[in-house]
Amino acid sequence: MRHLRLSTASRLAAEQVYADINCRIIRHNSSWDFSLGKSQVAKLREFLQANRTQLGNAYFGFRLDQCDNQNSPPLTAELIIRECNGGVPLFHIDRNLKVMRISLISGVGGVDPTGTDFSEASTTSVIAEREGASFVRFYADGYNVGSLDPSAPQVRPGRPNRFARAADDYEAAIFDHYENEVKFCQSSNHWEDKARRILRASNGSASGTEDIFHQSLFNWLQRNITSAHIYSKPRQPTNDEWDISIATSSGRAYLIEIKWLGENSHATKYDLTRLAKGIRQVNEYLRRELNLTRASLIAYDGRTLTEFALVDNEIDATPDGCRAFMMAQGEALDQKAIGYLLYLESTTGSQA
Numbered sequence: 001m002r003h004l005r006l007s008t009a010s011r012l013a014a015e016q017v018y019a020d021i022n023c024r025i026i027r028h029n030s031s032w033d034f035s036l037g038k039s040q041v042a043k044l045r046e047f048l049q050a051n052r053t054q055l056g057n058a059y060f061g062f063r064l065d066q067c068d069n070q071n072s073p074p075l076t077a078e079l080i081i082r083e084c085n086g087g088v089p090l091f092h093i094d095r096n097l098k099v100m101r102i103s104l105i106s107g108v109g110g111v112d113p114t115g116t117d118f119s120e121a122s123t124t125s126v127i128a129e130r131e132g133a134s135f136v137r138f139y140a141d142g143y144n145v146g147s148l149d150p151s152a153p154q155v156r157p158g159r160p161n162r163f164a165r166a167a168d169d170y171e172a173a174i175f176d177h178y179e180n181e182v183k184f185c186q187s188s189n190h191w192e193d194k195a196r197r198i199l200r201a202s203n204g205s206a207s208g209t210e211d212i213f214h215q216s217l218f219n220w221l222q223r224n225i226t227s228a229h230i231y232s233k234p235r236q237p238t239n240d241e242w243d244i245s246i247a248t249s250s251g252r253a254y255l256i257e258i259k260w261l262g263e264n265s266h267a268t269k270y271d272l273t274r275l276a277k278g279i280r281q282v283n284e285y286l287r288r289e290l291n292l293t294r295a296s297l298i299a300y301d302g303r304t305l306t307e308f309a310l311v312d313n314e315i316d317a318t319p320d321g322c323r324a325f326m327m328a329q330g331e332a333l334d335q336k337a338i339g340y341l342l343y344l345e346s347t348t349g350s351q352a
Contacts, residue, residue, distance in 0.1 A: 013154035018042055021138050021146035025126055028141035032126065036066045040095045041148075044128060045136070047097055048150040051077035052133050057164050057226060058084045061105060061118050062128040063092040072098035088113050090121065119144065132164055163220075167228035167248045170221065171296055171340075174256070175319050177220040178342050182300065183321055185344070188216045190300070192265040194346045199302045201266040209264045213300050214243055217258065221246070242285050252293045257282050262302025262344075272311075275299055275328035275339065286334045297339035308343045321345070 015038070022037040044062065048055070054077040073079075075097040083089040083102055092101040105113040105121060115137060118129040122139035129137045137147040163180070165173040181187040185194070190212050192200045199209050206212040214232070221230045221244065231245045244256040259278045263269045278297045286292055301308050308323070315324035323341040326333050333339055 010152075010154040014042075014045075017146075017148055017153055018045075021148070024143075024145035025138070025140040028143050028145065029126060032140070033066055036095050037064075037126075040064055040066065040097075041138075043095075043097055044093075045148060045150045045153050047075060048130065048136065051080075052151065054078075055080060055130075055133065056166060057132050058130070059088055059132075060084055060130055061088070061090045061121075062130075063090055063121070064126040064128060065092060065100065066095050068096060069094040069098050069100050072100045075099050090127075115144075131162065163224045164226050165224055167225055167246050167252065167254065170225060170246050170254055170256075171338075173221055173224055174217065174296065174298060174340070175322065176224070177217055178322070179319060181216055181220060182213070182342070183345055184347070188212060190302075190344065191346065197262060197302055197304070197344075197346055199260065199262055199264040199344075201264045201268070209260050209268070210258055213260060213298075214258050217256070217298070218244055242281070251291070253289075253291055254293055255282075255285060255289075255295045257285075257295065257297045259297065259299040260302060261299055261341075264302075271303070271307075272328050275325070275341075276331040279328055279331040279333050279339070282337050283334045286336055292336065295334070295337040297333065297337065299339065299341050301341050301343045305343065308341065311341055314338075 018038045018041045021041055022032070022034050025032045025037060026034060058080060060080060060083070072094065075091060075093055079099065080089070080091070087104045090103045090105050091099055092103070093099055105117050115129055115131070118127050119139045119142050121127050123142050127139040129139065131137060134149045134151060135147060136150060138145050163173070163176050165176070182190070185191050189203055190199055192198045200212060201209055203212050206215050218230065218232045225246060227248065229247045231247070233241050233243060242255045243258045246254040257278055259270070259274050261270045261272070261274055275297070278299065282295045282297050286295055311323045311325055313323045314326050318324050318340070321343040325339045325341060328339070
């Protein structure tokens with residue numbers, strides 16, 4: 001394993017961080033050995049930094065045990081990635097990073113686990129939660145006892161980006177954006193008259209209703225999609241253009257086409273025929289650009305809830321307020337594409 005080499009000053013500062021974390025652990029777990037704990041935290045930091053690239057933004061945790069279990073297999077990045085495919089794993093490791101057992105961390109009500117669930121798991125143990133490549137948080141007896149950045153253990157870690165997504169998970173990033181910026185008009189500012197469900201025809205630099213949603217989603221993806229290039233309206237020789245594309249260094253490419261339904265302040269009205277047009281556009285892009293991996297047609301729905309509910313949902317696991325569709329008005333999407341209809345609430349989150 002190749003370890004990150006720190007300068008003498010950085011190494012001494014990092015050791016102080018390890019010491020501070022272990023002092024806080026001991027306050028809540030009197031059986032914890034300080035010297036073994038410092039060594040174990042340092043080894044864990046070195047492992048996470050050495051495997052930073054391979055682990056990416058994988059979300060998982062460790063239960064730290066100070067025994068020496070020589071018969072257990074060593075912790076590896078390959079093991080972590082494999083176990084992450086089945087949920088959020090918790091690796092029970094000894095002081096030499098040997099894996100004694102693997103369990104799963106579960107969120108309340110079947111939802112994805114959070115730091116609260118890791119904290120509760122620490123009531124009889126010491127837990128480390130790895131939240132992204134640059135943030136590890138430690139818990140003891142239900143308390144947050146410290147955190148560190150594996151790449152810079154001598155400094156206080158920055159706030160983790162909990163919305164960071166790999167390019168392959170771009171559709172999850174679209175749902176994150178919907179839930180946190182658009183659904184209740186939290187940041188997108190798309191309503192001209194919320195009570196009458198009239199959308200804005202423009203807003204600041206956004207020159208049209210579609211552009212309001214386009215700019216908001218593009219900015220979100222720019223901030224939160226990792227290890228990929230995000231492009232807005234790439235020009236084609238035919239002057240036909242899609243809205244957003246995502247390109248990875250490995251050659252995968254995704255496109256996003258954006259539409260809206262309902263009525264705006266210029267009395268422009270769009271219904272499901274707008275989806276049919278979007279389907280034809282997406283299919284043409286896929287026919288023309290053979291390198292595209294996948295395409296998504298995203299439609300923000302300002303119509304009534306009754307009209308929205310008439311659209312059949314093709315995928316049960318979509319978020320609340322979302323309908324997945326493959327057809328509209330007799331037009332069917334290519335097998336490399338999918339459509340999502342996202343309902344725009346005109347109540348506040350507390351009223352919904």
